[in-house]
Amino acid sequence: MHRTRTRFAARVNRVATALERRGVVATYKLHDLALANRAARHKFAQEPPTLDETQQRIVDRLDTEGYAVVPFAELFADPAVWSEVEAAASSFVAETERGLAAEGEGGESALKRRQGKEFVVRKYAYGVQLGLGDPWLRLGVNRRLLDVANGYLGMWSKLEYVDVWYTPPVTQSEGERRSSQRWHRDFNDRHLLKAFVYLVDVNEDTGPFEYVPRSAPGGELDSLWPWRPLGENYPPQDEFVERIAGKAVTFTAPKATIIFCNTSGFHRGGFATGKPRALATFTWDSPASLKALSERNFTFVPGNGAALDPPVRYALT
């Protein structure tokens, strides 16, 4: 009796989960084709960003390869922008290293980690309230970046994620790559752009980001374990490595480099073996993603009522 009931419950659960998955996929497709993304594309067509030569070069490269790399100073001519980023990065790194030292001595810390990705210490993780007084949020909607995101996605995008990550080198006992250190496609959206801003020099033993060019939807490698809403996004790693046969690019680069990437294509990173890695990361995606597939990691708290540029307001709300 107990076995029968248990089997029945498991079946109900499976059916419910399958129905729920189908609902999520249908909602995503509907918003992509007809509702939210259509409105976002219309806004973009009515008020497209004016890109300068550097921004246009980034968008063109994203269009063909799915990634683009640019020194921070090339996109932000005003050195004060980097100074502010550097100061905020130093205090996050110092705070994190104090917390890690305390943990090493058996003490407690307030460091933020996520289950399954404990190897990364995060400044914000999820559920944080941010206003434009926050330097990282301000950077995520700075028009130098936001206009690239919107120009590439061909719509007014949503800023979905903003955070700063510190990845200490793996210990001997951790050994193997886990989670996003393995090759995968991001689940969030097919209309997806991430930026990684390196806050330290990143070489082979600092856990560089890696990417397979042209593997995002629309690229010539998109049929390789293709992106699907709620699809299987971690392929068998051995087979994957055999099939991409040296096509991946490894982003070793100095501090103050920005890597833009459509991470619905294949990527991995953060497997630091020698030195800690620190970076800021931003995700812009389509409103359809927020309706069905993803969750923002922050809530925007408007400030003193100063008017925001329409694309900035759209990105934050």
Ligand SMILES: O=C(O)CCC(=O)C(=O)O
């Ligand atoms: O940490 C990295 O370099 C990779 C991160 C990643 O896989 C992601 O943000 O989707």
